[in-house]
Amino acid sequence: MTSPVAHFYASNLDIAHPEQVPHSRFYREWLSPQGVEYAAGAIVLREGAWFTQMIVQRSPVQPGFSRDDLDTLDRLMPHMQRAIQMRARFTELQFGQDFLAGGLDLLAMPALFFDEHSRAAHMNSRARTLLADSKLLKLEQGHLVASDVDASRKLNFEIGNAIQASRGSTTTLNEVVLLPRPGRLPLMLMVAPVRIAAGQTHGAALVFVFDPDYAPSLTPDRVRKLFGLTDAEARLAVGLCSGRTLDDIAHERTISPHTLKTQLKSIFAKTGTNRQTELVSLLLASPAYFLAERTTTD
DSSP states (O other), X not given: OOXXXXXXXXXXXXXXXXXXXXXXXXXXXXXXXXXXXXXXEEEEEXXXXXXXXXXEEEOTTSOOOXXXXXXXXXXXXXXXXXXXXXXXXXXXXXHHHHHHHHHHTTXXXXXXXXXXXXXXXXXXXXXXXXXXXXXXXXXXXXEXXXXXXXXXXXXXXXXXXXXXXHTTSOOOOOEEEEEEETTEEEEEEXXXXXXXXXXXXXXXXXXXXXXXXXXXXXXXXXXXXXXXXXXXXXXXXXXXXXXXXXXXXXXXXXOOHHHHHHHHHHHHHHHTOOSHHHHHHHHHTSHHHHTSOEEEXX
């Protein structure tokens, strides 16, 4: 018999010839050694990938289930369903956060994930390094605080707006907050709403930090793998992205400019570009740039 969802059935009440069960092989080899004489079960919830069943057992010294017992269990069913649904929602939310956190760890720029209470729930290693070394930003009880009062106020305002937008209650787009630094370009913070899962109401936001004094560095190995270049071609492409000319690279590598020009033509063919500016733009927009290690430009 197939049990409908949210209704309990008992072995001593709802199967044919229950008196024959003690004579069965199933009873002798499994039920009896487990100390099980009677069982009542139900499908509590079937929702998406979640399929939850509940089995209640009684020993030989206990009485069989009555209809009143099953009615009592049925009355508990809505509470069990709500508990399971809450657990499912929490698990889905946690999975989304863990998935997002793993993605942030791959990024070259500092990134922080903020929960519905505007607290930093996760940050990648670049962000941890930034907060440890910088006097401009810090966390106070999980909230991001800037040394500049006005910038700090605007930053937290934009984080709150982004969280609201992630719930679908506003149409706020990505916002930028500039954190002044004496004698240097400001630290740039981009605040963005993020929806972890369809229908979730908790809200979340991301903050990406860009420091003009630092830049992700392309690695020849990653460029080679992404675009099918040779080792020499990959080193040349990375050199051009760093602002060096063909003559500079030829001098550094003690090879002729003619050889580099031949390699450059091959790079153009493999990347579908025609000019150095196009090549540099392509590489800087590729995963080779965003997933690179950070190095100082000093």
